[in-house]
Amino acid sequence: MxxxxxxxxxxxxxxxxxxxxxxxxxxxxxxxxxxxxxxxxxxxxxxxxxxxxxxxxxxxxxxxxxxxxxxxxxxxxxxxxxxxxxxxxxxxxxxxxxxxxxxxxxxxxxxxxxxxxxxxxxxxxxxxxxxxxxxxxxxxxxxxxxxxxxxxxxxxxxxxxxxxxxxxxxxxxxxxxxxxxxxxxxxxxxxxxxxxxxxxxxxxxxxxxxxxxxxxxxxxxxxxxxxxxxxxxxxxxxxxFGKSPRYNLCHSLKTKVGIIEFYLLVNKGIIEEVNIYGDFFTNREISELENALCGIEHKPETVAKVLKDMEYKSFFGEVKLEEIVKAMF
Known part of the structure; x- marks a missing residue:
């Protein structure tokens, strides 16, 4: 033994x-x-x-x-x-x-x-x-x-x-x-x-x-x-984080440009669906940003990179990047 x-x-x-x-x-x-x-x-x-x-x-x-x-x-x-x-x-x-x-x-x-x-x-x-x-x-x-x-x-x-x-x-x-x-x-x-x-x-x-x-x-x-x-x-x-089961996340962010609401469907750490709502004003179709965020890792640095690459202020106005990222977690 x-x-x-x-x-x-x-x-x-x-x-x-x-x-x-x-x-x-x-x-x-x-x-x-x-x-x-x-x-x-x-x-x-x-x-x-x-x-x-x-x-x-x-x-x-x-x-x-x-x-x-x-x-x-x-x-x-x-x-x-x-x-x-x-x-x-x-x-x-x-x-x-x-x-x-x-x-x-x-x-x-x-x-x-x-x-x-x-x-x-x-x-x-x-x-x-x-x-x-x-x-x-x-x-x-x-x-x-x-x-x-x-x-x-x-x-x-x-x-x-x-x-x-x-x-x-x-x-x-x-x-x-x-x-x-x-x-x-x-x-x-x-x-x-x-x-x-x-x-x-x-x-x-x-x-x-x-x-x-x-x-x-x-x-x-x-x-x-x-x-x-x-x-x-x-x-x-x-x-x-990526091994987490499928989940929905919803979070609203109150900013000086208005309310921004994020609804995410995440599966095995990958964002499968994004819907963004609110009473903010934008000159671009919000669907462009929603599509860009789909298929990426639900990871702060990855989300931040996509937001910057998409020039997120052209969708939301003068909102800080860290505010937007925080609202998506």
Whole structure:
């Protein structure tokens, strides 16, 4: 029987760490317990419409990476106060099985600290009814991946700002995140404990449950291959935004030249249909601009280039380019 490996990622970059999971599933014959801490980032579920899950303006302003993961479920905000754990196991588990098995060590650590943490519903860990951990799972490459977040000392105001989309803009069939009251583990500790000390407790608890586990550090080759996977997939617009299900977006913009309304149909990240309405005055047929915007990536820089190439002011008058682009997302 092969040993289980315990890995703490050397990176705080979310696309790298999400790529780690696929790399391990594909390349490690051992079972793996993986821990990582990300810099501020948003991780969206595999089947979600990314734009409908995030406060796009806030995310762009703060340069927050947005990464699509392999598992379903809702979107989560990560920052340096958030510990993330993954069990990557060499078995294809019954998909309808509950999340108890791999959340057990987390709950055990907290309960031993005197915190009344429980598994509530299908996949949430809560303290006194407030969520501190969301969990997701999938069968991939013939193995089981179950992972979760732990809000230890996260910036809750940033979490709220990042995951606060304008829901009225979107009409789609993608699974939506369910907003819940959240809490940090640190707010319930009987005595001060650093995140690093908490990590030590978690790793020790997993060691008692899996006595054959051994610590492992990624080799240079591991890191290079994870980086390559990240560059080709998890750090690309095509995966993180372009894989979104088909959706309609509608948004109105109030400007000094009047109201401009945008209605877009987007499929797999490509704009298929555009309709522009409003009470603005124009000397050109608005259909020229609508046609030019069809067939392009629903990506700010791509949209901005088309607007500039089409001399957008000849359609709308004195409106700032960034206003128009913002209204289309």
């Amino acid at each position: 092969m040993n289980m490996l315990s890995i703490f990622s050397p990176s705080n970059y979310a696309p790298f760490n999400i790529a780690c999971e696929e790399y391990i599933l594909k390349n490690f014959p051992e079972d793996v317990f993986l821990l990582y801490i990300n810099n501020p980032s948003i991780i969206v579920g595999k089947h979600q419409n990314t734009l409908a899950e995030i406060n796009y303006e806030w995310v762009r302003e703060h340069n927050i990476p947005v990464v699509r993961r392999l598992t379903g479920g809702g979107s989560v905000f990560h920052d340096p106060g958030n510990l993330n754990y993954s069990f990557l196991m060499n078995e294809s588990e019954d998909f309808n099985r509950n999340f108890e098995r791999y959340t057990k060590p987390i709950l055990a650590v907290l309960q031993e600290l005197g915190i009344p943490a429980i598994l509530e519903g299908r996949n949430d860990l809560t303290i006194n009814g407030c969520k501190f951990s969301g969990n997701a799972k999938t069968n991939a490459f013939g193995k089981t991946l179950q992972h979760g977040t732990i809000l230890f000392s996260s910036n809750i105001s940033d979490l709220t700002a990042a995951l606060n989309p304008r829901e009225e803009k979107f009409n789609d069939k993608a699974v939506k995140s369910v907003q819940a009251r959240v809490t940090n583990v640190s707010d319930h500790l009987p005595y001060p404990l650093s995140l690093q000390d908490f990590v030590t407790l978690v790793r020790a608890k997993v060691r008692t449950m899996y006595p054959d586990i051994q610590d492992y550090t990624f080799s240079l080759r591991d890191k290079e291959e994870i980086q390559a996977l990240m560059n080709s997939k998890y750090d690309t617009w095509e995966w993180n």
